[in-house]
Amino acid sequence: MKLTRRNFIAAVIGGVAGIQATPLPWKLTDDVAIWTQNWPWVPVPPTGEFAEVSSVCNLCPGGCGIAVKKVDERAIKIEGRTDYPVNPGGICPVGMGGLQLLYDESLRFTGPMKRAGLRGAGQFTEISWGEAFDIVAGRISTLRKKGMPEAIAAVDGNPEGTTVSALIKRLMRAMGSPNYVRPPSITDTYRMGNLLMQGTLSPMAYDLENSDYVLSFGAGLLEGWGAPGRVMNAWGMWHDGNPSKRKTRIVQVESRASNTASKADMWVAPRPGTDGALALGLAHVIIKSGQYDARFVAEHSSGFDDWRSLEGTTHTGFKRLVLEKYSPEQVAKITGVNPKTIVSLAKGFASAKAPVAVYGKGKDSLNGSLYEFMAVQSLNALVGSINRSGGVLLPDPIPLSNLPILKVDAIASEGLKKPRLDQAGTMRYPFTDSLINNFTDAINNSPKSPVDTLLVFSANPFFTLPDGGGFKNALEKIPFIVSFSPYRDETANMADLILPDCTYLEKINDTVWPTGLQYPLYGLSKPVVEPLYNTRNTGDVVIELSRAIGESVGAGFPWENFEEALQARAKGLFDAGGGLVSYDSDAPAWQRKTAGKGPKPGYKSFDEMWEEMQSGGMWYRPVSSPKSWKGLFNTPSGKFEFSSKLIAQAIEDYSNKISKKAALKNMSLAAIDDEACMAHYEAPKAGADSSAYPLRMLPYEMMNLASGWIPSPPFLYKTIFENQLLKDKSFAAVNPKTAAKYNLKEGELVAVKSPVGELQVRINLFEGAMPGIVYLPLGFGHTAYDEFLKGKGVNPNNIVQAGQDPISGYPVWWNTPVKLVKV
Amino acid sequence: MDSPLLPHGVKRCSTWAFFFWTLPWLALLAWGGLSAFLCLWKGLNQTNMSNVFAFALWIVFDLAVIALGAGAFFTGFLTYIMGQKELKNIIKPAVIIGFICYSGAMAMLGIDIGQPIRGWFIFWHANIHSMLVEVSFCITCYLMVLAIEFIPIILENRKLEEIKELRIFGHSLHEIMAVFAATGTFLSFFHQGSLGGMFGVMYARPFAAREGFYIWPWTFFLFVLSAIACGPCFTILCTKLTEFFSRKKLVPDSAIQLLAKISAWLLSLYMVLKIADYLGWMYGIIPRSGLTFESFFREGPYGVYLVVCEIIVCGILPAIILMVPKGRQNQGWLIIACLLNCTGIVLNRFLFIVVTLAIPVMPFDRFWGYLPTWQEWGIGFAVIGYGFLLFSAAYRYLPIFPKERELNPITE
């Protein structure tokens, strides 16, 4: 047959038709469908041996117990541990998403690096650890040789009291620099308040679980205050069972209908920064109605009634101050809270069996105000809730061993005599350890940066400091910055050298006494996976660095590695005896044991204890019976001081040095004499003309967004509502009435302008926002990290105009004057 | 150039004129092709559809096009089964329009599903309780029927008719067309109904939910009725459009009038039932779900005006115009009425798809808006382009209007 066109067409058609009769098309269809089910770009997670490793979360000072599920070498899920005292079972969303912080490569530094691009551009080239040590040690040695070790400064964000923090402090001393600063935290306020009123040095210990009336002044119980795992677990317990038979009442004092405020049994909304006045108003009602604990006040407190000093002057006592100045009507004027509410709140608080007033400001990652704390603590004292079950406990400090006494060399001892840049601990700020805002100002206000080399540990001050962007400017002036961050955060991007730490799942580390916990707890986390990249535990790096700097510095670090240093401190735990290293969820640590009962420690030697701590990750001492009153308060009067003798002394000393007026001005004090020694309310100084900036901006924190130096795991952005963040814009929550004044509608773009800057946000009309206040969420607005976090929303810290808190000098970040301008 | 392909005894425009006429439609097709490529290659993220608007523009297009294409089966039914010989003059364009609508809809559905390659799972793993399965089966089968009905029309092409086997095949097919027409009617009835049923059975969406008969909610029957009420009108519109562009009379008025009259009766019946349906829904299903009629229209651009439009402007009004002999005999009114009728049905489909999804059921959920992307429009318009192209090619090369020669004698 000849191949004609017709034949050809017929053959093709016939062929096609014929193939339909074969299994081929069906097989192909099936194969293609199977291919869609096994697309090569859809990952197939390899399986393997399943295992679970117990550790402790280090993402915040809360230190919850975590159980990490693994398949072979891969960690696949983090869960809360039920065999850990802090958080029986649950953890917070940040901890839950922790694996993304481990495995998201673009968030992390994969090895030591040197800056390659401009500062802030985030371009680095990898170098070896040896080279990295040479660079830092060389620079430090040079400075030391020049006799200016004080030009080395460190910002340390590791929680106070942890071993790595102790080593960093020690390194600074050994090198000879006094300029060791820390980002502010609520624990600073607690520490100072406790020192002044109780003379104790232990952390704040709120016995929440045993309380029947929790009156929280601003503490974001559900926003991440304290150890979130612990507080939220308590929250669940409080709401167990029949609502009419609930034992515990929760009252939240806060200006915004936050989760805590909404979920509490009662919400009281004073103007921001007037919490102290409200507490004193409650005190007024309690004193006037005679509902206060007369026995505690008489036996264990001083400064309640007026007294006459040795010189014969009459001093005002707390009682008179409160009765004169803080009647419900007077307080209503300050706070905007209805006087009736104040009275009923006071009665409720005073008539509870075990009330506790908790002080806080959102999460614990920003400082509070000293006098506010004192007001709240005075309330606890008034009702006798100090050293009483369900109130504020006064446990002994955690018995960790001190590190051996450091012998500093000649260069260092000269350097240590130089004044601190932040003036903390001087007569102006007599009780303050560290004032990073002053540190920033000292750099920004001098023509040449007094700091030559800045070491940044576990902190991202560029982002987290409420300083209107001051620290960023300071970073630009500092000639050399070394970051130890495992993450590509804003501060690290400004650094010249990166010595990356391992993430919390790759290293051994400790957590010491989670914020607010009522019993001492030492948590030990361990490497859950081998370090993924060429990173090293900063604890080890500090020790190694000390040796690289020189023998005289390295001599102060006699440990082989970080673990040895940890052991050296933990030795004290063993010596103190009685600590438990395992936890039975049937015997919660907060349940008061009668002496001699309850679980016994099972270890015989330190090594045994250490081994058990490594597997269990904990050492703790359950709550025991109230302590004897004798010697409990280490104040000058030996009692709880409503009126602090230390403050009186400090003001007097400073006044003697310079004039009284200048002293008070420098200490940012408006009150004088006796009032200044007691809890009182001072209106923050207006930073700007209120007609130009009629509104106030208040940053707020959320449980489901990390606002500290740890980046938010991308998973968290699933939990953010579309009226909190939409594409690249975050929202300001504003009361509809306030918005109406400016003719603003939901979702509208607006500029929030403060005297120091402006931010563009969208408007979220929120009935639960106090009129006149603009609420901006903290945690958005990163300019570093990867596409999951970068460029999303704005960081309210950038427009904060912070005043100084009286006496303490901490930034008053809750009172920024702003205005709204439509874009 | 292509004169040997043109039918005998009719006048057609020049090849160039025809070429330029096709350009805009080809452009639409090219736009659609690019859109389709992007949607298949990169996925449906190219659209603005979302988990809220799981069905959107494409499904509205699909349902509209299938309803409008109902002229094919219904005219076939009237011609071959009911023996309305007059309609032989319009059955061929009706079939072609039907074929265009159904094939276009199928193509769109193929892009609309997230895993087109697994599309055949509908048949293989069929869940017979799903109205969409009924729709898919019937549409697929009916598309085969339409193809079979289309074949003899193609084979009437001058060149193809010269081939004996093909000619005989065409004629033989034509002879038993009644059988196919009957099958097509059966299939169409069920898929038009099932398309309505698809929404009526969504009992958890009070806006769409309807009660009904056995497994079929009322929307099943309403959709059938509305489709056969508007299908003939769409056929009329398409012939009128062809007449307009070719500047010729192509179909005798008697056929058009007959279709218009039938449409009038069906539309009137539909309106009565639809109003009853609305009332039954407003006083039955809505309050039972704890909602009110107004509560559906509180937010967003979708207001009660849509319902008013659907019922009064695009329902009762065209029904009256078509019902009154003077109305339907006037060319202008006839076209307006047909347009309104078709719009009303499309509006009805839009309400059932987009508005149903836009209205949140949970009281604390929010209202969502939706605007299609250019990729979505592209694919929608490509179907229109494809329709114009195929229909004008059919008109040019096939004798689809039997009375064309008679009505337009070539005087030379």
Next chain:
Amino acid sequence: MKKGNDHGKHKYGMVIDIDKCTGCGTCMVACAAENNVSVRADQSDKERTITWMRLYKISNGKEFPHTEVSYFPRPCMHCDHHPPCVSVCVATATKLDFNTGIVSQIYTRCIGCRYCQAACPYGARYFNWWDAFPQDKGMDRYLTPEVSPRMRGVVEKCTFCHHRLMRAKTLAYAEDRRELEEGEYVTACTEACPAQAITFGDLNNPEHEVSKLIKHPFTFRLLERIGTEPKVYYHSSRDWVRKLGDNFLPGEYTPVVNKTWAEEEWSTKPGRDEF
């Protein structure tokens, strides 16, 4: 109300205590981490982002300072009566298992027609608009082999962590047990909730806590009137929260009379003091 399916052996369900729920979002993160849910750079696009467990923020709408917010964590309801999504699925890719009460989803069979999404009034179903996993970031290293990652173009949803049931069963069988104890099988969100707001168990087993909790007058379900018979229950002492669980015509909602703890008297006031 029609009876749901009772012919199966087990009927797993959960009760979420809204009073305890703190709105922290841990359930959402736990769910995403447990089930290999995809993460994208922009997750503010709530219409497209995948959240099997999703928090809805609600407000009592009152003026300051009487405003309250609360949250509805919303997993798949695992409707017990004629789940709206199951009957509509064209490819039988979703099924109600009568032995567990779990509504499953077969990703490899789903063709992505999204009819189920249209039919579900709870918005519990999610379509994969994108290829999910960024390849070059190493984020596929935390994926669990117990749950298969989904390909683009298919619908996914909460499965009540079905793989955990399988895991629990395997363990029980290894110990020669045929039945699971209460608490042996719980979902990831239940386990993760730091306030223990979620209780999970077998609704067919009167011994299980969930069976007791659902009898409480404060317990309700979302859109109960539509008749989907969800197996996810909510519990709140606050009337305004309960009222938001369903649509009510004016006057239809009858408040639960309860004893408020603030005042020792029976009233219909919400379980919170007004100041």
Next chain:
Amino acid sequence: MTPFSFEWQWNIEYMIFFGLLYIALGIIGIGIIVTVIRTGLQALGFMRERHF
């Protein structure tokens, strides 16, 4: 979809649904086959070609 494939269930709904489907497909198929046969017969002259 056939009694041999996965989703088939032996119940009346399946019988009706697929019964009707197969009837429709059968009619279409038989129609086509009949036409093809008739075309063949006519083309080969076994049957008279009909004209309209």
